[in-house]
Amino acid sequence: DAGITQSPRYKITETGRQVTLMCHQTWSHSYMFWYRQDLGHGLRLIYYSAAADITDKGEVPDGYVVSRSKTENFPLTLESATRSQTSVYFCASMSSGSTDTQYFGPGTRLTVL
Amino acid sequence: SQQGEEDPQALSIQEGENATMNCSYKTSINNLQWYRQNSGRGLVHLILIRSNEREKHSGRLRVTLDTSKKSSSLLITASRAADTASYFCATGVPASGSRLTFGEGTQLTVNP
Numbered sequence: 001d002a003g004i005t006q007s008p009r010y011k012i013t014e015t016g017r018q019v020t021l022m023c024h025q026t027w028s029h030s031y032m033f034w035y036r037q038d039l040g041h042g043l044r045l046i047y048y049s050a051a052a053d054i055t056d057k058g059e060v061p062d063g064y065v066v067s068r069s070k071t072e073n074f075p076l077t078l079e080s081a082t083r084s085q086t087s088v089y090f091c092a093s094m095s096s097g098s099t100d101t102q103y104f105g106p107g108t109r110l111t112v113l
Numbered sequence: 114s115q116q117g118e119e120d121p122q123a124l125s126i127q128e129g130e131n132a133t134m135n136c137s138y139k140t141s142i143n144n145l146q147w148y149r150q151n152s153g154r155g156l157v158h159l160i161l162i163r164s165n166e167r168e169k170h171s172g173r174l175r176v177t178l179d180t181s182k183k184s185s186s187l188l189i190t191a192s193r194a195a196d197t198a199s200y201f202c203a204t205g206v207p208a209s210g211s212r213l214t215f216g217e218g219t220q221l222t223v224n225p
Binding site for chain 1: 117143144146148153154155156157158161201205210211212213214215216217218
């Protein structure tokens with residue numbers, strides 16, 4: 001399917017476990033982003049990527065790892081999940097043109113017990 | 114701290130009325146964008162206004178930008194129940210590349 005997808009949509013895990021959230025886009029957009037949205041708040045940038053093999057930290061990167069071996073995929077890994085990482089995670093993509101518009105996936109609701 | 118702050122935090126109106134939401138920011142910007150988020154869904158881009166623009170229209174949406182006051186407003190005219198959602202402003206700043214900074218959002222409820 002065309003667009004940007006995230007998996008899983010819902011995930012429950014325990015403290016200390018490793019969790020990987022997947023993001024896939026079919027537009028061949030250069031830029032991809034990971035945000036977290038805590039209940040009742042706006043989005044905070046975790047990591048972003050300007051192209052394959054190029055990633056950089058955002059506002060709240062601690063406890064997260066990303067990789068981008070292919071343009072279309074941008075997985076986010078929580079190395080050792082903590083309760084404070086309970087949140088909704090959104091992936092977004094953007095072309096390298098001048099539109100500056102980000103396109104968002106449907107989100108992954110992660111609960112860490 | 115958040116670059117953008119929306120006001121009010123929540124707004125409840127009747128169908129057919131206009132809704133106005135405001136966004137203030139702290140530093141110089143390249144552009145300011147508004148996004149909508151329906152409950153349980155991802156964000157959807159509504160409109161972008163660049164720093165050298167003062168007003169833009171898109172359908173029932175009107176956005177203004179006052180760089181001297183570091184503020185923007187989003188007006189939704191003739192609101193509909195389907196406009197019920199959270200609205201976020203996001204700013205792109207010089208030297209931040211492709212990154213956007215989002216505000217906390219305004220929750221709009223349009224009552225039928």
